[in-house]
Amino acid sequence: MSPIYSSPDGERLLREHYLRALRAWPVPAEHLRVPTGQGETFVLACGPRQGPPVVLLHGSGANAGAWSSDISALARTSRVYAVDLIGEPGLSAPSRPPLEGQDHARWLEEVLDGLGLTDTAVVGMSLGGWAALDLATRRPGRVRRLGLLCPGGLGRQTMGKIVGVMALRALGPWGRRRAVRAMTGLSATEAAPVLETLERTFRHFRPRTERLPAFSDQALAALTMPVLAIVGDRDLMFDSAASTARLRACVPHAQVRVLPGTGHAILGQGEAIAEFLAG
Numbered sequence: 327m328s329p330i331y332s333s334p335d336g337e338r339l340l341r342e343h344y345l346r347a348l349r350a351w352p353v354p355a356e357h358l359r360v361p362t363g364q365g366e367t368f369v370l371a372c373g374p375r376q377g378p379p380v381v382l383l384h385g386s387g388a389n390a391g392a393w394s395s396d397i398s399a400l401a402r403t404s405r406v407y408a409v410d411l412i413g414e415p416g417l418s419a420p421s422r423p424p425l426e427g428q429d430h431a432r433w434l435e436e437v438l439d440g441l442g443l444t445d446t447a448v449v450g451m452s453l454g455g456w457a458a459l460d461l462a463t464r465r466p467g468r469v470r471r472l473g474l475l476c477p478g479g480l481g482r483q484t485m486g487k488i489v490g491v492m493a494l495r496a497l498g499p500w501g502r503r504r505a506v507r508a509m510t511g512l513s514a515t516e517a518a519p520v521l522e523t524l525e526r527t528f529r530h531f532r533p534r535t536e537r538l539p540a541f542s543d544q545a546l547a548a549l550t551m552p553v554l555a556i557v558g559d560r561d562l563m564f565d566s567a568a569s570t571a572r573l574r575a576c577v578p579h580a581q582v583r584v585l586p587g588t589g590h591a592i593l594g595q596g597e598a599i600a601e602f603l604a605g
Contacts, residue, residue: 329420329532330413330414330415330420330422330531330532331415331530331531331532332529332530332531332532333530335530336529336530336531337530339526339530340415340526340527340530340531341417343523343526344389344391344415344416344417347391347394348370348390348391351370351372351394351397352394352397352398353372353373353397353398353401354372355370355371355372356370356371356372357369357370357371358370358371358407358441360436360437360440360441361436361440362412362419362433362436362437362440363432363433363436364412364419364421364423364429364433364436365412365418365419365420365421366418366419367409367410367412367418367419367433367436367437367440368390368409368410368416368417368418369390369407369408369409369410369437369441370390370406370407370408370410371405371406371407371408371441372397372401372405372406372408373400373401373402373403373404373405373406374401374403374404374405375405376405377403377404377405378403378404378405378447378470378603379404379405379406379407379441379443379446379447380400380404380405380406380407380446380447380448380449380471380603381407381409381437381438381441381443381446381447381448381449382400382406382407382408382409382449382450382454383409383411383448383449383450383451383453383454383455383457383458384408384409384410384411384414384416384450384451384452384453384454385451385452385453385454385455385476386414386452386453386533386534387414387415387524387527387528387531387533388414388415388416388524388527389410389411389414389415389416389417390408390409390410390416391523392451393408395593395594395596396594396595396596396599397596398596399596399597399599399600400596400599400600400603402600403600403604404447404600404603407441407443407446409437411453411454411457412433413534414453415527415531422534425456425534425536425538425539426539428464430457430460430461431460431461431464431465434457434460434461435461435465435468438468443468444468445467445468445469445470446468446469446470447469447470447471447472447473447603448461448462448469448471448472448473449472449473449474449475449599449603450473450474450475450477451474451475451476451477451592452475452476452477452478452563452590453478453534453538455474455475455476455477455478455479456477456478456479456538456539458472458473458474458477459472459474459477459479459480459541460479460541462549462551463541463545463546463548463549466548466549466550466551469551470551471551471552471553471554471602471603471605472549472551472552472553472554473553473554473555473599473602473603474553474554474555474556475555475556475557475592475595476556476557476558476561476563476564476566476590476591476592477555477557477564477569478538478563478564479538479539479540479541480540480541480546480564480568480569480572480573481564481565481566481567481568481569481570481572482564482565482568483537483538483563483564483565484562484563484564484565506521506524506525506528507521509562509563509589509590510524510589510590510591512589512591512593517591517593520591520593543572543575543576546572546573546576546577547576547577549577549580552579552581552602552605553573553577553579553580553581554580554581554583554598554599554602555569555570555573555580555581555582555583556583556585556592556595556598557569557570557582557583557584557585557592558584558585558587558588558589558590558591558592559584559585559586559587559588560587560588560589561588561589561590562589562590563590564590566584570582570584581602583598
């Protein structure tokens, strides 16, 4: 059993649900396996083969299925590669190299090489937003355009609130549901399927618990590619006001959008991202 899961049965259950989600994917897709130094990486490829490439990086406790509601808009004109991050509940290797240092950027470069991409647009959410920024700051020549949804590594990560919310999980199904709603900022009426998936996942999956490394002002100021950042003003996980302030100060050419009344989970932005990718 992989140590990122709480039990073999839990691992099998989550894999079965993910495979069903892949079979129901809204657009035709290829399932690719890319070898890397961290182990095999699963990539879902869709959209026109000759379209401009874009790599999607999901958040913690998720997989490429996180993009299902956006993929129709994104794959309309772009060749989309939705990557399962290593160490997360997808079909990639369970490897979790340290977040500090070059390991994650090196892994993503190997994925790009395996896909035959010299450079590409990259869009990431939460942990995936951090990974996208990490690649863009370390290997800027490989990132044409950079899209960020509730990204880590900018504003302060509110660990105290996170620990308090996660403690609710000990209260059984009710507590797990409350924890997921608090962390995402979603309500059961607007996003019941998403909340159900997340509650199931965190019942059986062990997420990373370390704080995401913060990017320096100098690293951010060196970003010259077009940047779009979308954050919610009620994000429980990251200080979105600080994230916004840092981007506007260090990356003045960035488009920064703050969604009122929105928490950490930012849904339904496929058209906005597609417009940004089209330039």
